[in-house]
Amino acid sequence: MYKKKSGPLPDRAEETCGKKQQICIDATGLLAWRGALAGIQRIEDFMVRAALADSDPDIEVVTLDLSSRRFRPLENFEMEELGIRELAPFRLRPGRKRLAALRSAFDVVRRYPMAKREADQQLARIVTEGRPGLTCAMLRVMLRAYRLWRRGGLIAGLFRPGTADGEKGPGYSKVLISNYVMVGETAAELTRQGSSTAFLCHDMIPTIRPDFVGKGRMQSVFGPNLEALVRSGAAAFCTSDAAAEMLIGHMQRAGIPVPTIHRFPMPSLLHEKATRLGATSGLDTAETVVLYCSTVEIRKNHILLARIWQQALDEGVKLPKLVCVGRWGWMVEELSAYLEAHPQLGKQIVFVGPVSDEELIRYYRSASFGVFPSHIEGWGYFASECLDFGIPVIVSTTPSLIEATGGLMPAIDSTDQAGWYAAIRRMAEDVAWRRALSERIAKKYRPTAPPDSWAALKAGLKATAGQQ
Template sequence: MTAERSDASVVTEDGEVITPPTLAIDATGLMLWPPGKGLAGIPRVESFLINAALADPDPRVDVVAFRSGEGRFRPLAPYEQEHVATGEISPRRVKRWPGRSMALSQAFEAVRQRPWDKREADRHLAKTVTNGRTGVACGATRLLIRAYRLYRRARIRLGPSQDARRRTAEAERSLVLISHHILTQEDRSAVSGAAGKLAFLCHDIIPALRPDLLGSGTGERRFGSYLEQLVRSGAPAFCASDAVGATLADHMRRAGIDPPVVYRFPMPSILHETASRMGKTSRIEAGEPFVIYCSTIEVRKNHILLARIWQQALEEGVKLPRLVCAGRWGWMIEPLRAYLKAHPGLHQSVTFTGLVSDEELIRYYRSASFGVFPSHIEGWGYGASECLDFGVPVIVSTTPSLIEATGGLMPAIDSNDQAGWYAAIRRMAEDPAWRSSLAERIAQQHRPTPASASWAAIKAGLQASVAGNVAAAAPLQTTRLR
């Protein structure tokens, strides 16, 4: 006989408490993102995951960050939750002040669990003990907590402890879906077996496939070896597109590595969901017609192709709508800057907005005549699928993920075919009947994906992976969740 407890643990007849495996979402990457800054691309997806986990009432779901000093993942402290939270946090995670004595005891326990936290953690714990009050009492408490932390660190350095054995047991019960940052940071211990069982969100494998389109930083150089180490360890992959899942499997076969289990999840329509809450999804009229391209400005995104097309139109006396490029400036864009400098007339017809807020981006999508997305290679192509979410026709490149992201509904042209892009852009601008037919196709065949559906698929994949690890019965095979 066994009995279930309210915290989802199970108590056996002999009194042993068995805790179910924890499904954890890694917030390490987002913790490094400045608060209040607009999110796009990978950070936007990871923010969705973290906040879905924070809102999930399931006690087996947690949000963690990697602590390199300890070589492990650990739950977020309350102040860290506040840093990454954009919505409601599940009531089970909300803590009330238990009184000074109990709060101090809990602070010491937090130090034992996370002895390598920095002074910011000590300040937070001291405020917790004094119920948010500052002053002499808070300062004295902080010094006391700091002294205890140094004592715990000294004990750890002297040799293995019961705490270390407990952390190992905790790691064996957990499965952490790591952030993209873990795949590009310098601390290899994050992807070592000592950090526990891992799964990874495979946005793309562009650093391994096309290093010529990325910077030459340490993170990009390490990406391939970290990825291979993860797959060798048996970590499952979560992919938003079938194209990325197939490319990942093929890449591993070429490297002589068995492909990972791949869980397919639908990419959430995060921005459209935000617009729905604001009541701002319907079309609005723009002051002048314009074309939208939302992406980071980097060599891979191929903005220079569009600059050449708009320059060609100027030279031929063709009137194209204004091109609005929404997104922050990234890397390897020196040729684009040089081209813009050499053709100053483009400033009259091409606008680079820089990073914009969600509200501004929603306004752009609601009023754009059509969109463009000529990227050379993609894992998904959020700006393209967001166009469809708002009913905006978009021309995309022939990279498989972009065709998949737009459901095969939109015109696709090779990213190096300037003549083909020029013709398609002119037709989209000059043929309202064609543009309307594409908009009608979107209305009939495309539906935005609720964030809840994406989270449900990812959570189901994590649960299936944990069940497979525990049972160790079925051989690894590619699995797709829809």
């Protein structure tokens, strides 16, 4: 099994790279993400922000250099993108001169001629300090042209290979890589470099239930990348006991020794924000609303809810309006076809798409109860967030959702339409049962403060860095 564990910086980041216990949080995925934060991105945003705000000199935030495929400290403009002036202005360092940055960019291209197009974009952003526009676009083209020229000359034997292969990256004791890097093509290569890695294990769904992921790159690289990381000695930080069990089972089946596993408590991020805003109490609304917050995809089982609401219409039963929050994802053809074939559901089920934190807080405060019929999860943030705001939620029997709700909420098999229909009707009609579940939450459940979650994560990283 596994063990459950729960000042100004130097002017130049390079001066901190050789510290014995230095640990780093990778911001590559967060910097690359565009759109509303949800799920994995929300957790990575929490970790990066907590690390930036931490004055511990052994804590660094890094990103993957796409040319050398090694981690480097963030540039000032990258920290600005993450809101550094509000979080921790002490982390800002003297900016590099534009000419020096330009020379460095061309030198990087000379040493790493085989890097891809994304590396030129990254270098152009560094030189222009993240400012988009004509200058950045022209510089990207110039760097690409120079790289192709160097590459062609190297292949033709006109140039001697650079020193890239013999270089060593910074001496970080432990880098907690982002999910973006973990499922990328560089993950296996990172295991062969000097920096030791750790990874977040949200779940093993791409290997356990590939039918919920679809045939694509994600499905093909997830398992092999994870196995390469574990073979290299990478530690795992699991978001739930259920995710840890998934990871252990996969490695045992693959004949790979189980890695060091840390379980850290998931932070109640939205509730913490609602507390700061003074917006945690319930709202009196004229209309009863049932809430479901998740990406709309086959695994989340929205189709079951659509069939239940249609069954209620067919039987003349009035159910509350169902509000589905979240962006549309993949493998939703069956759901789309069902909704199109039953247009009357448009008044009973509303898909509002991704919303702001403030809007989502209002939905939680207004909802009578939540539903989470997902087939499989690594944690299931919506389930725990319902309890954060004191509202009952019906969950599926997948272990992670029972774990996320502390076993306090009714759980029904995700394929049992009759059971779900009966539970939803009871929750909507039996006010006393709903109130009893709310009282159970108030007595037995407490949200996890983000600082406590960060402290556990940081302690685990330092412990694995010390064991290395």
